Amino acid sequence: MPETPEIPRDRNRQTDTPPTPDPAPTGSAYEPAEVEEKWYRYWEAGGFFDAEPDAVLEGGKAPFVIPMPPPNVTGRLHMGHALQDTVQDLLVRFKRMQGFEALWIPGIDHAGIATQNVVERTLKKDGVDRKAIGREAFLEHVWAWKEEYGDIILQQKRRLGDSCDWRYERFTMDDGLSRAVQEVFVTLYEQGLVYRGDYLVNWDPDNQTVISNEEVDNVERPGSLWTVRYPVVDDEGNETGEAIQIATTRPETIPADTAVAVHPEDERFTALVGKRVKVPTTGRTVPIIADDAVKMDFGQGALKVTPGHSEVDFEIGKRHDLETLSIMNLDGTLNELAGAYAGLDRAEAKTRIVTDLAEAGLLVKTEDYTVTTPISSRSKAVIEPLLSPQWYVAMEPLAKKALAVVDDGTITFHPSRWANEYRRWLEDIRDWPISRQLWWGHRIPVWYPVDETGERDEENFVVSVDSPGEGYVQDEDVLDTWFSSWLWPFATLGWPGQTDALKAFYPGSVLVSGYDILFFWIARMIMAGTHFLDEVPYTDVFITGMIKDKQGRWMSKSLGNGIDPLDMIEQYGADAVRYTLGVLCAQGQDIKLDPAKFEGGRNFANKIWNASRVFGRFVERDDAGRPTEDLRRERGFGELELAERWLLTRLHDTVEAVTEALGAYRISEAAHLAYDFVWRDFCDWYLEVSKAPFGETPSRETLALSTEVFEQILQLLHPFMPFVTEELWWTLRPREAGDALVASSWPAPDPAETDAEAAQTFATVQDLVTAIRQVRAQYNVPPSQDVRALVGAGDAATAAAVEGAREYVERLAGLSDLTIGADLEKPSASAAVVVGAHVVYVPLEGMIDLDVERQRLQKEIDGKRGFLAGVEKKLQNEAFVSRAPEAVVAKERQKAEDAKAEITALEANLADLG
RNA sequence: GGGCUCUUAGCUCAGUUGGUUAGAGCGCAUCGUUGACAUCGAUGAGGUCACUGGUUCGAAUCCAGUAGAGCCCACCA
Numbered sequence: 001m002p003e004t005p006e007i008p009r010d011r012n013r014q015t016d017t018p019p020t021p022d023p024a025p026t027g028s029a030y031e032p033a034e035v036e037e038k039w040y041r042y043w044e045a046g047g048f049f050d051a052e053p054d055a056v057l058e059g060g061k062a063p064f065v066i067p068m069p070p071p072n073v074t075g076r077l078h079m080g081h082a083l084q085d086t087v088q089d090l091l092v093r094f095k096r097m098q099g100f101e102a103l104w105i106p107g108i109d110h111a112g113i114a115t116q117n118v119v120e121r122t123l124k125k126d127g128v129d130r131k132a133i134g135r136e137a138f139l140e141h142v143w144a145w146k147e148e149y150g151d152i153i154l155q156q157k158r159r160l161g162d163s164c165d166w167r168y169e170r171f172t173m174d175d176g177l178s179r180a181v182q183e184v185f186v187t188l189y190e191q192g193l194v195y196r197g198d199y200l201v202n203w204d205p206d207n208q209t210v211i212s213n214e215e216v217d218n219v220e221r222p223g224s225l226w227t228v229r230y231p232v233v234d235d236e237g238n239e240t241g242e243a244i245q246i247a248t249t250r251p252e253t254i255p256a257d258t259a260v261a262v263h264p265e266d267e268r269f270t271a272l273v274g275k276r277v278k279v280p281t282t283g284r285t286v287p288i289i290a291d292d293a294v295k296m297d298f299g300q301g302a303l304k305v306t307p308g309h310s311e312v313d314f315e316i317g318k319r320h321d322l323e324t325l326s327i328m329n330l331d332g333t334l335n336e337l338a339g340a341y342a343g344l345d346r347a348e349a350k351t352r353i354v355t356d357l358a359e360a361g362l363l364v365k366t367e368d369y370t371v372t373t374p375i376s377s378r379s380k381a382v383i384e385p386l387l388s389p390q391w392y393v394a395m396e397p398l399a400k401k402a403l404a405v406v407d408d409g410t411i412t413f414h415p416s417r418w419a420n421e422y423r424r425w426l427e428d429i430r431d432w433p434i435s436r437q438l439w440w441g442h443r444i445p446v447w448y449p450v451d452e453t454g455e456r457d458e459e460n461f462v463v464s465v466d467s468p469g470e471g472y473v474q475d476e477d478v479l480d481t482w483f484s485s486w487l488w489p490f491a492t493l494g495w496p497g498q499t500d501a502l503k504a505f506y507p508g509s510v511l512v513s514g515y516d517i518l519f520f521w522i523a524r525m526i527m528a529g530t531h532f533l534d535e536v537p538y539t540d541v542f543i544t545g546m547i548k549d550k551q552g553r554w555m556s557k558s559l560g561n562g563i564d565p566l567d568m569i570e571q572y573g574a575d576a577v578r579y580t581l582g583v584l585c586a587q588g589q590d591i592k593l594d595p596a597k598f599e600g601g602r603n604f605a606n607k608i609w610n611a612s613r614v615f616g617r618f619v620e621r622d623d624a625g626r627p628t629e630d631l632r633r634e635r636g637f638g639e640l641e642l643a644e645r646w647l648l649t650r651l652h653d654t655v656e657a658v659t660e661a662l663g664a665y666r667i668s669e670a671a672h673l674a675y676d677f678v679w680r681d682f683c684d685w686y687l688e689v690s691k692a693p694f695g696e697t698p699s700r701e702t703l704a705l706s707t708e709v710f711e712q713i714l715q716l717l718h719p720f721m722p723f724v725t726e727e728l729w730w731t732l733r734p735r736e737a738g739d740a741l742v743a744s745s746w747p748a749p750d751p752a753e754t755d756a757e758a759a760q761t762f763a764t765v766q767d768l769v770t771a772i773r774q775v776r777a778q779y780n781v782p783p784s785q786d787v788r789a790l791v792g793a794g795d796a797a798t799a800a801a802v803e804g805a806r807e808y809v810e811r812l813a814g815l816s817d818l819t820i821g822a823d824l825e826k827p828s829a830s831a832a833v834v835v836g837a838h839v840v841y842v843p844l845e846g847m848i849d850l851d852v853e854r855q856r857l858q859k860e861i862d863g864k865r866g867f868l869a870g871v872e873k874k875l876q877n878e879a880f881v882s883r884a885p886e887a888v889v890a891k892e893r894q895k896a897e898d899a900k901a902e903i904t905a906l907e908a909n910l911a912d913l914g
Numbered sequence: 915g916g917g918c919u920c921u922u923a924g925c926u927c928a929g930u931u932g933g934u935u936a937g938a939g940c941g942c943a944u945c946g947u948u949g950a951c952a953u954c955g956a957u958g959a960g961g962u963c964a965c966u967g968g969u970u971c972g973a974a975u976c977c978a979g980u981a982g983a984g985c986c987c988a989c990c991a
Contacts (some may be wrong), residue, residue: 028951218988225991248991295990303991312989372990417918424917424987515986550926552984583939586928589919590984594926600939603953610951617950661930668928672938687950694949770957776945777957783946867935879971888933888972895935 030609032573035727040158043726048742049163051103053504064100065508066092067489067537068164069521070172072111073146074118077156079547079555079593080514082565086581087544087667088512089162093719094662095509096163097746103505105492106157106164108150110173112481113207113378116440119145135439142440146171156566161574161722163742168501170492172484173442180491181484182445182465184532188393189463194434198389200314201433202374205332205346206381209437210390212480213430214519216374216383223371226251227299227364228357230260230277233285237278244269244277244288245364247299249371250309251357252350255282255338256325259305261316264290266301280362281353282339291316308387326387346384391435391444391477398527399426405526405536414665415588418515418543425519434480441478448473486524489537508538515543515588542665545590552592563595575721576601579671582720586668605724607679608717612728614687615706618697619732630733631704637753642805643689644705645755646762650681651709652749658716659746674716682713685766689808707732712747764798765805768840771833772813775842778856779831779849786816792824792839802838832857832909834902839909850913857910861903868899 043049055061066088071081088104096102119142120130130138154169170177188194201210225247232242244260257279262269269288276285286305293316294303307317308326317324327338334349336342341349357363374383403426405411406419413419435444447462450473461475462468487495489511493502507529513522522541529537548554549561556562568577580601584591620629637645654677661670690706692698698706711732714725718741729741772789781787789809793799799822802809810818826832830843831853871892874880881889 029953030951246991250991293989293991298990306991310989310991312991315989421918421986428987518986584927589927592926594940596940597926599953603951606953607951610954613950615950664930666930669930672928676938683951684955688955691950773956774958780945783956784948863935870935874972877971881971883971884933891933 028610030573030606030724032575032605032723033570036159036161036574036723039723039726040161043163043740043742044158044166046738046740048740049104049165050167051101051165051505053500055101056504057500059101061099061101063505063509064092064095064102065505065538066104066510066512067492067508068104068106068162069511069513069517070107070109070170070485070488071153071157072114073108073150073153073171074111074114075153077153077160077565079563079565081153081157082160082568082577083547083581083585083591084512084514084544085157085160085162086578087542087585088510089160089578089722090582090667090719091510091512091662092163093722093742094746096742097715097718097744099745101504103168104162104164105168105170106154106162106166107168107170107488107492108154108172109481109485110146110171110441112436112438112441112478113209115142115146116438117207117379119440130439138439159566159569159574161578163722168492172481172488176494177484177487177491178442179465180487180496181442181479183496184487184528185445185479185483186463186465187532193394193397194463195392195394196389197392197431198387200308200311200385201388201390202376203330203384203386203388204376204379204381205330205384206376206379207438208330210388210433210435211376211378211383212433212482215377217377218372219375220370221373223249223369223373225249225299225367225369226354226357227367228254228280228304229362229364230280230302230304231362232272232275232277232288234275237285239278242272244272244302245300246302246304248304249369250306250350251353252334252341252346253306253309253327254280254304254353255334255341256306256308256327257284257286257304258307258317258322258325259286259320260288261291261294261303261305262288262301263294263296264292266294266296268301280357280360281341289316289320289322291319309385311385314385314387324387328384328386330386332384390433391446393432393434395429395431395527398531399429401530402426402523402527405530410536410539411526412540414540414542418518418541418588421515421518422523426523432480434483435475435477436480437476438478441481442484444475444477444479446475448475482520482524485521486528487532489525489529490533495533506533506537507535510540510542511538512542512544514546516546518543540665543588544585545588548590548592550592550594552590563593568595568598572598572602573605573723575605575724578722579604579720582667582671583675584668587666604675604679605721607683608713608721608724608728611678611683611687612710612731614691615698615703615710616728616731618703619707627731627733631700631707633701633704633708635701637750637755640705642758642762642765643686643808645758647681647686647705647709648749649754649756649759650677651712651747652751652754654681655712655716655747655749662719671720674713674720678713678717682709688812712749714741715744715747718742718744761801761805764802764836764838765808767835768802768809768838769812771835771840772809772815772842775831775833775840775844776814779844779847781844781847783814786814788817788819788843789813789815790819790821790824790827790830790841790843792826792841793820793822793837795837796822798837826909826912828912832906834860834905836898837901839905841909854910854913857906857913861906861910864899864903864906868896868903871896871899 056063068088069084092102092104122145123130123141185194202213202216204211227245227247228251229243230246231239232244234240246260260277262273272288273290275288277288278285293312305313305316305322307314307322307324314324325337327334328346329335332346334341334344334346338349341352344352354363376383403423406422413422445463445465447464447468449457449460449471456473462472467474489508490502490506493499493505495502511522525537529535553559553561565577576598580598619627622628637648654673658670658673661673690698690702714729718725722742726741768791776787791802793802799820803820806818806820809815826841827843829845829848830841831848833840875892875896
């Protein structure tokens with residue numbers, strides 16, 4: 001049995017003193033570099049990311065599990081990782097705070113071809129040739145390379161703040177996973193789902209390996225379409241003078257033709273079917289056959305059949321029992337079957353053959369033609385369809401199960417349209433060629449008997465994890481990289497061992513990935529999970545958009561348009577990068593990324609930092625700078641001031657909305673909601689209103705409430721911006737060691753501490769303040785100059801409400817005097833603004849230009865009238881009043897009334913101006 | 915050849931089941947250095963939601979079509 005991975009069982013939360021936060025920041029700007037590293041070290045060493053099977057199995061905690069898409073061992077962190085990791089970490093931290101036993105499993109993929117190429121190139125620089133040193137020595141080099149560079153990307157992920165449980169870290173080539181891979185191969189073979197087949201494969205002549213369909217890109221390229229004469233011959237082999245014209249884009253494969261095909265219903269050729277033609281460039285004659293696959297309207301209506309080098313032709317060949325000639329070597333040169341062209345590279349051969357055809361008078365014409373060319377997505381080499389024996393997985397039985405779990409809703413895709421893509425692929429799936437002609441990878445567990453001469457018996461192989469014993473040699477090939485990564489969600493937990501980790505954390509919760517590996521990986525993981533464990537690997541799949549450059553192009557080395565996330569972290573801070581990516585992560589559209597966008601995140605982090613200083617500097621501290629006093633609110637909700645009741649109400653609503661949005665993977669929305677609350681509500685209004693006047697210390701009650709709300713702000717923002725929030729967390733009040741923000745609970749404001757009426761009143765205050773500021777701006781009243789204002793309230797009750805908020809309005813609008821009354825005498829030479837049920841007069845003796853004010857009022861009145869007209873038209877519409885819901889109609893009526901009152905007030909003021 | 919997505923302010927994009935006078939960030943304009951923050955504050959300008967038609971009392975939102983942009987599948991040699 002494979003080794004069960006060693007996962008420590010004790011939660012090891014640090015009890016040492018946590019790092020010292022900067023207690024009384026003196027600079028005006030937040031410096032992320034100083035705080036990020038120390039907190040990450042504290043979190044990791046303190047075991048704050050640890051997830052324990054026992055907590056689930058015995059503690060009754062609900063698990064939340066995300067398998068990290070393992071980055072390639074050759075990889076460096078790029079923006080795609082940064083985006084996906086941000087989402088994953090956000091979810092993991094959020095769920096962890098919500099009380100889930102949250103596990104994010106990290107690891108690395110061995111990335112067969114990519115790694116082999118990298119190491120091969122490195123060796124070549126030192127003059128070492130892979131083939132010369134042999135398999136064993138080469139693999140030693142690869143392992144050495146892996147040991148040296150293999151975990152760079154995981155270190156980089158730490159910079160981003162990834163809260164993985166690193167104790168679970170795995171590598172797709174480690175012992176446990178290797179064992180799992182081999183067993184899966186054997187199991188599938190025993191189930192009849194792995195087989196060896198001799199078919200046309202996608203051959204990459206550069207890397208000299210087969211690749212799967214998914215690894216091939218079809219690229220349109222300018223090329224040529226040549227029309228070639230194939231002379232018809234009689235039974236004796238003499239040319240009859242007739243000929244069939246054939247259009248082809250691949251004249252270099254002519255020597256491998258084994259038939260010429262026409263459509264059975266094509267009357268132009270009916271008489272010729274059954275006769276033979278002479279294949280140009282070779283003396284061979286081949287039959288003219290009839291097959292449905294031929295398109296009558298393409299070229300001259302006749303097709304050369306080359307079963308050894310074309311998939312369609314291969315199928316035709318099977319139907320007509322044609323010979324399959326393979327004229328190409330594995331390196332893309334032609335072999336001896338190509339006669340005179342043997343030894344030439346395929347491109348060279350093409351040119352030569354065209355020239356020779358022309359000389360022989362067999363070339364009818366050459367046309368420009370756009371050729372769809374298969375390209376290896378990795379090496380960019382033109383793929384050659386070649387006949388080659390390979391190992392395959394029969395996919396249909398696996399696909400059926402994987403389809404069922406999406407159809408029945410066990411797995412949900414976000415956004416849902418990806419489920420359709422997924423279905424489309426699975427419903428029309430082809431068998432998966434899994435063998436690769438590489439050295440770096442999982443060796444195929446197939447053993448061939450060898451005789452004394454060393455001859456391998458290809459027929460009587462044994463499929464087994466371990467060698468059957470003396471006299472057997474193992475298959476030289478390795479398995480496709482994806483054949484190990486499709487086991488990732490459970491192999492990382494110790495499968496096929498029945499470990500506690502597996503019991504506790506399988507099935508997982510969410511997979512976050514880009515759509516680029518939907519087929520490669522996501523779909524196959526679901527197949528593997530449902531097939532081998534009878535359970536889905538996760539219930540939710542969140543598909544992110546792909547990161548493009550500013551102009552919408554893919555980021556690539558050749559274009560040099562990549563943005564290095566580490567540079568961005570250095571420049572703006574990890575929190576800024578994370579927050580910005582969170583904002584941009586809306587509903588799976590691709591993201592055009594301009595590095596300047598990170599400024600927004602940086603500014604937000606800075607804003608939070610500075611906000612804490614408004615009240616944070618009044619917190620008493622010891623010599624080490626730690627807060628010594630635990631300020632707690634003593635007043636009940638009802639005793640709080642208006643602004644405080646409003647703030648708590650907004651906090652409650654915001655937390656609720658953010659929680660809901662995160663739960664539904666609406667990351668961008670959650671980010672915006674939190675931002676608005678922190679910046680607009682907390683900073684712009686609450687802090688401005690509650691700030692102590694110059695030279696005064698705010699009351700303890702004010703400090704207590706500010707601390708309380710800010711603490712929840714930090715919790716709310718922590719999944720987005722873990723570093724700055726953790727740093728500030730320790731500056732608010734004395735905390736026990738280990739009482740870190742990362743381990744705190746997701747905020748849950750008391751629904752009883754909300755007050756819709758207070759919120760309404762405060763909104764009126766905001767409107768009044770804004771209105772007065774508008775007047776000040778309109779008339780360029782400098783902030784240093786105090787003005788008076790008069791608020792005429794509609795009735796005594798609203799007047800009283802505004803009276804209660806008098807101080808706010810005075811302070812925020814810069815008023816020297818505020819008169820409030822239900823029935824005010826309007827001062828002369830004043831600007832008038834209507835705010836809901838209130839009219840605000842701002843006396844501007846000497847500052848006001850009556851003409852300008854008249855114009856402004858008229859414009860305002862016209863606007864309101866236009867609006868009113870629209871509303872009244874709606875209300876006069878019998879159909880609207882009778883068919884629209886009552887609430888909607890009532891709302892419209894209210895709008896009309898408000899507009900009328902506002903117009904009346906404004907008109908009165910206009911009249912007063914004379 | 916099939917399928918999917920996108921088109922909303924100068925730019926980049928939000929807009930959940932159809933009901934706001936259509937929003938944000940950046941940019942732009944005007945004003946602002948007394949103790950959180952100029953990585954800031956206040957105020958403002960800026961949109962017939964690609965186009966056409968339909969459904970509906972009501973459409974940026976639903977349906978059909980048109981035009982652009984992009985992506986994914988597919989054996990037209």
